[in-house]
Amino acid sequence: MTGRNDRRGARATADLVAREANVSRVAVSRAFNPNASLKPEKRDRILQIARDLNYTPDVAARSLVTRRSHLVGMIVPDVCSPWESQEIDALTTALQAEGFATLLFKAKADFSMDQTLLTYMRGFNPDSVIAFTENVDADVLTGFLDRAVPIYVIYDDGTEFGDKSSSLYDRLLVRQRDGIEQAVALLQGFGAQRVAYLGGKRQSLANRERERMITQILVERGMQPPTVIDGDYTYDTAYRATLDLFRVEDGADAIFAANDVGAFGAIDALRHDLGLSVPNDVKVIGFDDIPQSHWKAYNLTTVRIDLEDRVRALVRLILRRLRNPEDGPLTETLGTRLVVRGTVG
Amino acid sequence: MTGRNDRRGARATADLVAREANVSRVAVSRAFNPNASLKPEKRDRILQIARDLNYTPDVAARSLVTRRSHLVGMIVPDVCSPWESQEIDALTTALQAEGFATLLFKAKADFSMDQTLLTYMRGFNPDSVIAFTENVDADVLTGFLDRAVPIYVIYDDGTEFGDKSSSLYDRLLVRQRDGIEQAVALLQGFGAQRVAYLGGKRQSLANRERERMITQILVERGMQPPTVIDGDYTYDTAYRATLDLFRVEDGADAIFAANDVGAFGAIDALRHDLGLSVPNDVKVIGFDDIPQSHWKAYNLTTVRIDLEDRVRALVRLILRRLRNPEDGPLTETLGTRLVVRGTVG
DNA sequence: ATGCTCATTGCACACGTTTTCATTTTGATG
DNA sequence: CATCAAAATGAAAACGTGTGCAATGAGCAT
Structure with a gap:
């Protein structure tokens, strides 16, 4: 009544297309399967009629038989x-x-x-x-x-x-390993001595592997193993963890974060709350290279996973x-x- | 051979469960439909066996008949x-x-x-x-x-x-309207005179409505209509647009961005490139209130859509x-x- | 014309469910 | 015990598609 399409909810089926095109329903099925053998002109006619009728094979029905x-x-x-x-x-x-x-x-x-x-x-x-x-x-x-x-x-x-x-x-x-090695080398080159690892979630496998690898490489290069703080990959937790790190002990001169967002939290805590300069007082490296990492407010050095x-x-x-x-x-x-x-x- | 599950790819079907439980397939179907009438103990037994067999109704098959x-x-x-x-x-x-x-x-x-x-x-x-x-x-x-x-x-x-x-x-x-009115009132209260609207995508309806509404309210309150710059909701474009804005004319003393991310771009351009202070030299307001808006680097005043x-x-x-x-x-x-x-x- | 190959076609079945509908069982009531 | 309503059950028919199989037709060499 209201529009051109009275029977809403009535989807065009392969049967309808077949009837309209004067072919069997199987032909319609084949028309939509490129490797099936069907006379080209017939296929074209079927596809045209299908388009007119707004027909598309039903994925649910198809997957039932193809198992895909x-x-x-x-x-x-x-x-x-x-x-x-x-x-x-x-x-x-x-x-x-x-x-x-x-x-x-x-x-x-x-x-x-x-x-x-x-x-x-x-x-x-x-x-x-x-x-x-x-x-x-x-x-x-x-x-x-x-x-x-x-x-x-x-x-x-x-x-x-x-x-x-x-x-x-x-x-x-x-x-x-490659990326982390480059990162540690850079930190060492700039004279970092006490690096902290600002971790992600404890349950996260990636996090544990990163911690292990960083520790291993630091030691290989004759540096102290990192101070490890747990986090959960979020900005807020990283922010607070950084404050804690610099409250109890005398902190660190470099922070390696388990991900970029965590690095942002650390940077903001250092700059806006602890009054420290990044990178002059503390160096920060992240992980991932997300788009936000090149934003001017952070401009983060980070290990990139392409x-x-x-x-x-x-x-x-x-x-x-x-x-x-x-x-x-x-x-x-x-x-x-x-x-x-x-x-x- | 390798594991306990030899026939991989063989999904348990309602028929199998039915045979195993000595009931009809219909009973299995009913067991998974809470409002269907089925003897409670029977249902429990079926569900137990289904769990053992790792059975779940196939959504594709179900949707074929239920039309959901x-x-x-x-x-x-x-x-x-x-x-x-x-x-x-x-x-x-x-x-x-x-x-x-x-x-x-x-x-x-x-x-x-x-x-x-x-x-x-x-x-x-x-x-x-x-x-x-x-x-x-x-x-x-x-x-x-x-x-x-x-x-x-x-x-x-x-x-x-x-x-x-x-x-x-x-x-x-x-x-x-409510949020924008509060925003404009705040800007006016802090003495803003020349506000710019840093828009989103031209095709975006939300963007056009925001521009229209802001203009309308500014005029109602006896202020100048905004300078309008087009953007595309991204950080980079907003960053460049802000640089352009302050290059040609003498700029603005307040920027209303079409979204928070755009506001971030504007803030970074003002602070890190133009050497201006936010909020002292230029006031900035965003739109959306995304989680990043409370990050210390921005701490953005924004119109919140909950x-x-x-x-x-x-x-x-x-x-x-x-x-x-x-x-x-x-x-x-x-x-x-x-x-x-x-x-x- | 005859035999052969190969592309094209359609019938019938399968896929795994839900949903009528008719039938049987249950439980309560007189 | 008989009666009746309500609950529980299963057989069969969908839902919309792909595919194996046999049948048909065309093209070509003999």
């Missing part, structure tokens, strides 16, 4: 984190180009992932799953998903990850796995390097 | 924008609690949404669609989705939105629409208010 949902599940603890939102954005764009849609799930804030969420996600039958939360056991996740193979991000040798040979998962290996490379590697993993479901564990490798800006000297 | 996909589509131009990522995060959390999953799509960077993307999304049959991109015609979108009803965010009276009475959509009405309220309103719209698909247009209203921090005086 064209969904990629992403489990994220905090979408607001600049690093994660960057990755979601780039991944979604890249996957969209390959015909996959992003299915977003929010994990608990404490980086954990409960059974309920997994069960819930499983029902949607994602073709692949990327967990931004690290501390979910590989055995659990792999056993849980039936056709999808999860992807894990492993840092350096990943000794902490343990041997999960019983379950199948693919790996993105991040070699952060987003484009990272996303490309992840997409490659997903596509390879989907093409050859029976393959053994796949691995992609990624490097890191220092980006020098204004917070060291 | 339990998917909410979100079309986002830039996931990295703090404001949008906040909203995605909160919406996903809230919807997840209601049993819906977030289906994320990336629109073109220029705020446009092409037919291809719409067609693509349509195939997934989302139960509802939230467009963070405003300049897609309501007629197009409504006509395109078959069962979902889109939600539009309208600012104040939304005169620019035009009369789309022919198509059905729901409205979230944001009354930004995220919690906004998300609650959106979820209410979605649920009401899903419960009563045949209702006329639904509307929710939202206020704004000024949050006073350190960038005015």
Whole structure:
């Protein structure tokens, strides 16, 4: 009555298109599948009529028989984190180009992932799953998903990850040693003596690996191991932790933060509350190289994990796995390097 | 061979559970539907066996018959924008609690949404669609989705939105007049004379409405209409635009930015490049109140749109629409208010 | 004309659910 | 014990698609 489209909620089906085009329903199906054999002119006519009728194959029905949902599940603890939102954005764009849609799930804030969420996600039958939360056991996740193979991000040798040979998962290996080595060398070059490590979440594997690697490299170069303060990757916690650090003892002359946002918190605490100069009094280095790091207020020197490379590697993993479901564990490798800006000297 | 689960890719089905429990498949279906009539002890037994077999109803198969996909589509131009990522995060959390999953799509960077993307999304049959991109015609979108009803965010009276009475959509009405009035009053109170409006994207409806409203209120209060500079909601553009503003003419003594991130760019340009003091030389006010606005480096005075309220309103719209698909247009209203921090005086 | 290959076509079934609808069981009431 | 309403149950029919299989037709060499 109101518009041109009276029967709202009535979706055009392949049957309708078939009737309209005087062909069988199978022909319509084939028209939308490029490798199916169908007379070209017939295909064109069908596609034209389909367009007129606003028809698109129903993904749910299709996935029921093809066993491909064209969904990629992403489990994220905090979408607001600049690093994660960057990755979601780039991944979604890249996957969209390959015909996959992003299915977003929010994990608990404490980086954990409960059974309920997994069960819930499983029902949607994602073709692949990327967990931004690290501390979910590989055995659990792999056993849980039936056709999808999860992807894990492993840092350096990943000794902490343990041997999960019983379950199948693919790996993105991040070699952060290079970047950290450059960072420590720079700090040492500018005469830093007492460096503090402003950590991320204790449960975070990346965080523990960073701490371990930094300690190792400092010692190798004949420097003191770092003072370690725990954080949770947020600005506020880093801010307070920095105040604490400079209250009790005489502090540090360099701060290595587990992520860029934490470095921002440290810088603001030093400058606006402790009256110290960055980099003259205290040098600061971050991790990630998020877009905000080049903002003039911070202009942060940081260890860069290249987003484009990272996303490309992840997409490659997903596509390879989907093409050859029976393959053994796949691995992609990624490097890191220092980006020098204004917070060291 | 390798693990306990030999037949990977073989998902447990309702039939299997039924056989295992010596009941019909229908009983299994009912066991997972709380309002279906089923003997309690029987239901418990079925659910127990289902858990043992790691069974969950297949969402695709279910949605095929119930005509509910339990998917909410979100079309986002830039996931990295703090404001949008906040909203995605909160919406996903809230919807997840209601049993819906977030289906994320990336629109073109220029705020446009092409037919291809719409067609693509349509195939997934989302139960509802939230467009963070405003300049897609309501007629197009409504006509395109078959069962979902889109939600539009309208600012104040939304005169620019035009009369789309022919198509059905729901409205979230944001009354930004209050917040802007408080902001202008504050600026006037601190003696501002020449205020500039540092705009967002030209295509953005919110941006045009903000400019219109600010101009109107300034004039009502006997002040000069603002100098208007276009931007695109990003830090970098706002930074350069501010430099330009103070190069040609003698600038402004107050800047009203279309969003917080833009305000950050303006502040950094003033302080780090032009050697001006905020708030002594120039006062700055933003829009949104994102988490970064209370960071010490900025400590921004801004017009707040409450995220919690906004998300609650959106979820209410979605649920009401899903419960009563045949209702006329639904509307929710939202206020704004000024949050006073350190960038005015 | 005959045989052969190969592309094209359509029938019927499968995918895993929910939902009528008719039937059986239960439990309460007279 | 008989009666009746209500609750519990299962058979069968959808939902919209892809695919194996057999049938058809065209093209070409013999």
